[in-house]
Amino acid sequence: MLHLSPFVVPLGLFLMIVLIVAIGSMKKMREKELEAHQRLRQQEMEHERKMKELEIEKAKLEMEKARAGKSA
Secondary structure: OOOOOOHHHHHHHHHHHHHHHHHHHHHHHHHHHHHHHHHHHHHHHHHHHHHHHHHHHHHHHHHHHHHHHHHH
């Protein structure tokens, strides 16, 4: 018959709880990381959109200057 120390079961339960908590914490960290990447990507896309708008506005102004130069 196998005789186990009386500390094996409580130690095993403690380790199982620690493992469950660690997995839960890692999952939350991963979710926060994904949210941060998503937020960063949205900001990046918004910046690109604004830059394109500025380029279009600059091109319009240059065309108006060119027209004004021709008619003057």
